[in-house]
Ligand SMILES: Nc1ncnc2c1ncn2[C@@H]1O[C@H](COP(=O)(O)OP(=O)(O)OP(=O)(O)O)[C@@H](O)[C@H]1O
């Protein structure tokens with residue numbers, strides 16, 4: 001009886017699933033448009049909190065023509081293919097450039113606008129041509145057309161480094177604070193942004209382009225119906241001059257063109273390295289190196305901090321207490337961001353203690369954070385040692401060092417081992433947070449691979465690697481615990 | 487010669503006076519018992535002698551050298567030197583949990599780095615035999631019986647050859663037979679010219695071993711008639 005009801009539930013569930021996947025967006029009355037809200041003027045959150053932008057206005061007009069309600073859904077731009085594939089969103093209309101990869105993973109309309117990938121630098125920078133970029137540090141938005149174009153361009157071989165950041169504003173900030181010498185950005189977006197923020201005298205855009213491409217609208221693969229309807233609407237908007245009005249509103253000129261007239265001299269053929277293995281290994285090795293350095297440095301540091309907190313003078317005790325509370329009371333992610341991006345802006349000391357190297361900054365942040373946690377664990381261990389043990393040391397004439405090294409540390413070690421193990425396992429997983437300051441590591445590279453191949457299998461591999469690493473750490477600690485016989 | 491001479495010792499905890507103007511002296515080879523009801527300050531007195539508590543006023547002189555004189559302590563280095571004359575056997579033994587019996591006995595001497603491995607081994611082996619710990623050398627404290635812990639603690643206290651031995655409730659954890667055994671050990675040590683001070687609850691035990699019995703009451707010592715001798 002019970003079994004039967006479970007079976008029928010399962011059946012309903014399966015029916016629901018299959019229904020969902022055959023029900024294409026064009027049949028629905030509401031269309032969900034995915035957008036990266038950090039992409040002005042195509043799509044962004046305006047000061048009053050509403051989504052706005054050229055593509056937003058365009059999408060509204062397109063779907064009004066189709067008698068659909070539009071809902072705008074902010075998404076992680078890296079995951080746009082998956083979002084579309086899973087049906088979370090129906091359409092991407094947000095400065096999406098046409099590339100061969102995207103043609104494989106999504107269904108694209110004909111172009112409605114042309115854009116270039118250009119290099120932006122500080123106004124006073126000595127860089128004026130692409131060849132001046134030799135040995136320079138360049139940043140790009142992660143997963144963006146600019147990123148792919150730059151790697152494809154021959155100049156990339158002569159660069160000192162390419163760093164991927166979350167969005168264009170971050171890229172410009174890095175250029176502004178001279179962490180990077182230049183950034184590769186969408187010309188349309190960059191020009192709009194510079195104009196709006198009155199940053200014209202801070203930055204300049206090089207004349208030579210890295211690549212050019214066409215903006216298109218994407219729908220889920222197979223949904224020809226919706227695609228055709230959108231193209232139809234775009235042509236209509238071109239005919240009735242609505243599109244031109246929108247364009248003028250945002251760019252002070254009409255750069256929209258009628259998709260049917262798009263005569264594509266195939267846009268620069270941007271293609272990514274298909275062999276994803278090196279990318280995977282590169283991420284894995286960064287993760288591993290980070291983990292090893294952090295664990296080796298933060299354990300002894302944590303112990304010293306703990307001793308300072310227990311035996312130090314009042315000032316030391318108070319400052320350590322404050323430090324530990326800050327480290328434990330704020331997110332590690334925030335600490336990472338602060339140490340890399342925030343330190344240079346701290347008055348007076350900012351110029352001296354800022355980090356130029358991302359990996360170094362991240363490592364320092366991790367060590368500081370984990371040392372604080374370890375210090376608290378050690379403190380618990382120290383307090384758990386019976387006072388009589390210390391008195392025995394005293395009456396037997398031990399020096400302080402001898403007491404610490406022969407009696408206290410071994411006993412503390414035994415007590416703290418399980419908690420240290422726990423924290424170490426957490427560190428294995430926390431390492432992925434370093435992606436936030438533009439360092440590639442196992443998880444972010446896996447995500448890149450997944451997004452460029454639209455195949456989630458690498459996630460499973462990455463998950464397995466994390467799992468095995470945690471298992472291994474736990475196993476080592478168990479061995480340690482067993483080896484302590486007292 | 488006096489091995490310990492205490493004059494006008496006063497000890498307070500917070501505002502509360504525990505020991506008030508105590509005078510006390512002992513000679514080598516003498517066994518002195520301190521009795522008195524719980525919480526009167528017997529342990530506190532021993533801990534003052536061993537340098538584990540700081541006294542508020544008075545003097546403590548050990549084998550002719552002042553640990554404290556008129557409430558003022560000797561410099562740290564000198565203190566350590568003076569206190570090396572004293573061995574302390576704790577009520578709950580305080581054996582080092584992370585060391586075996588043999589390591590517990592050896593570690594104080596090993597720290598001094600004054601004798602070779604063979605010498606060290608010979609000395610600890612002698613004590614292990616003397617205190618009937620043979621076969622238990624490599625046991626950790628958690629695997630010892632109460633009596634074995636007691637004897638290991640005494641052996642450890644003796645390795646540095648102190649002249650004075652302080653025992654805090656050495657028999658409280660022991661049965662009659664083991665109490666008898668400890669009595670013998672203590673008497674034998676006195677014959678070897680150790681000065682011995684024992685804090686105990688057991689009047690019978692005190693009477694059996696002591697030359698002098700002191701009762702701690704009203705924050706001071708009163709000599710008790712030894713009815714057995
Ligand atoms: N570190 C301390 N701080 C404050 N008070 C203390 C401290 N140590 C002991 N005392 C107090 O001093 C008094 C004497 O304690 P002590 O341990 O010397 O008693 P005792 O005579 O050994 O008792 P018992 O026979 O139960 O062992 C007690 O009232 C105790 O509460």
Ligand SMILES: [Mg+2]
Pocket residue numbers: 528529530
């Ligand atoms: Mg006591």
